Amino acid sequence: MAQKETLQALLDKIEQARAHQDARSYAELISKINEYGVFPEENLDQLLLEQGEADILFDQVEAERLLEKWEKQEYDTQEPPKLWGIRKKDLSQLSYDSLENIFYGIPNLTIPTEMLDVLNPEEILAEYYGAGTLKRDNLHRPNGTLLDQFQEFYSLVRKMDSLAYHYKEKSFLTMVVGSKKRFSSKPNEQKRRLGSLDEGIRHAFVQSFSEPYVPSKREQPSLPDAFYDPNIDGRNKQLYVDEIYRKIRLLWEARSNTA
DSSP states (O other): OHHHHHHHHHHHHHHHHHHTTOHHHHHHHHHHHHHHSSOOHHHHHHHHHHTTOGGGOOOHHHHHHHHHHHHHHHHHTOOOOGGGGOOHHHHTTSOHHHHHHHHHHGGGOOOOHHHHTTSOHHHHHHHHHHHHHHSGGGTTOTTSSOOGGGSSHHHHHHHHHHHHTOTTOHHHHHHHHHSOOSSOOSTTHHHHHHTTSOHHHHHHHHHHHHSOOOOBTTTOTTOTTOBOOTTTTSOOHHHHHHHHHHHHHHHHHHHHHHO
16 A cells, blocks of 8 residues: 555656646656656556556656757746857967967857857857867868768767867866856756757757868968958967957847847
């Protein structure tokens, strides 16, 4: 009898979570149902049927779908700060080489607005850093086709992050510590946020990265589509700080105009 009461209490919680469309609680309860009790797994279905409660149990796929929908709504309600929290004082902490990689990454990667909206400021800079590093000389597509290791969204983001957060990039790590984060930076938290994005958004990010490298005038002076590098004749950090900040501001203004 005590066993049935334990199961009934769990079922009541599941039904309540379902009634309130509380996808997070629902998914957590579903994942725990075999642990709750006391009941061998092979007897669980029969016991549920006996109590007339089996109809409220969605399968795990449905629970995960509801959880993803809940998380997407959670992030959608958070209006990002101006320029997604990217500040000049944070950029100023970066080394010349880190700034150069970010500066070269911006014209070589389009991060969808929806993705920018669920990233911390240092994560945005890490993606540009990664693009500026990986796409130089078309190293990402040596034979005209994107390398397999860059074709999967999460693998690509991890690779970009690993380059920026490398222990040798001390200035980037220093900047990360001092940056003003919007979201938790605990392990897997970024992936959870990125998981709230539609598949089309993730595909657009990979597709943008897969495009051929756009060089600077410093690299290919005669190429019409090459972009101007203010440090074409020197190594002035502030020039990069100002230009990166200006480009981020333009992206922010474009977002504001379409909101």
